[in-house]
Every structure is written in structure tokens, then in C-alpha cells.
Amino acid sequence: MKIYTKTGDKGHTSLYGGTKVSKNDVRIEAYGTVDELNACIGIIRSCDIDKKIDENLIEIQKNLFHLGAELATPKDKMYLANGKCRLPKLIENSDIEQLEKWIDAMETQLPALMHFILPGGNLASAHAQLARTVCRRAERRAVGLSDLEEIRGEVVKYLNRLSDYLFVLGRLISHLAKHEEIKWLPNE
Secondary structure, eight states: OOSOOSTTTTSEEEOTTSOEEETTOHHHHHHHHHHHHHHHHHHHHHSSOOHHHHHHHHHHHHHHHHHHHHHTSOGGGSBOTTSOBSSSOOOOHHHHHHHHHHHHHHHTTSOOOOSEEOSOSSHHHHHHHHHHHHHHHHHHHHHHHHHHSOOOHHHHHHHHHHHHHHHHHHHHHHHHTTOOOOEEOTTO
16 A cells, blocks of 8 residues: 555545545544644653553553544444444543543642643653643544534543543653642742
8 A cells, every 4th residue: 555645635635434525624623633642642652651651642542543533434424324333443431431540540649739830841741741732622623523513522521531631641750750840820
């Protein structure tokens, strides 16, 4: 299979199921931002991080591929004639609950958060905070798509919870590396 197909040279692409759309379509923006988020998580994984965190991030990256595939599939193309979903996996509440468990476990290792903090610490924690902001943008794009057509609520919930996970992950990585959190105090 060649990496280039030339089919998008005129600014159009095909969604899963065959529908052609402009490359600046809101749906393309939504799943494209999820793809960008996945790449950001790959950068975190390329840093020196805990093995268990890396395993969790791999699971998240796989879920993001499933989530992106769902965003790339119009609702009328989601199911085959026999009623079976054409996608191998949909994000479910259990995936959201898993993120919550990981957040809760990480928070037990951290001091209570009393102020806004400046993103930073080491490279891995800074990249986790950057990934958080990309995740928030992906969430906004998914909400924008949901304003135009129905998408499952689990998609937005997963992205919302994932941004929380990435925030706490950034704090944990910084904490484990013994970097002091720099508070943002509005009166300074």
C-alpha cells in the first residue's frame, strides 16, 4: 500500500463509509485534533516515564484511535445492513471509569491542589500539560460536531475525563521528579 493516494489533492477526503467532504469539515477537524492528541501522548511516552504510566498511555492511545474512527464515521454509516456496528470498538462508560480510577490513584500521591499552577516541571510533565490543552480542543471540536449532528455522549465524556487525566498526570510526573509546582497567584 502506498502512503500517498493523491485522492485528497483537491482539498477533499472520504469519511469512513465513503462520504466525501472538504478537508476543513468540522468532522475532519474533530478527528484530526484527536489524531494530534494521540501524537502528543506519543511524545510523553518517548520521555523517561514510569512503566505503568506508559502502559496506561498505550491503552489511551488505542482508545483514541477507536474514538477517532467513530468521529470519522457519519451516524448513517455507523451500522451495516445487518445492524452490526462497522467499527471494532466504541468508547464506553467502562473506558471513562478506567480514566477516573487512574486519576484517583494518581491523586493519592499528590499534595492537594489549592491554586492554579504554571505548566512546566520536566519535559514529560510539560508535554502532559500540552496534551491536556490539545485534548480540550479535541473536546471542543467534538462538541461542535455534536451541534451539527448526533454523536454519542461517551465521546465527549471520554475527552473531558482524559483532559483531567492528563492534567493530573503532568502533576504526578513533575512530583515524582521532585519539581516544585509554581503557583499562579493573581495578585503577584
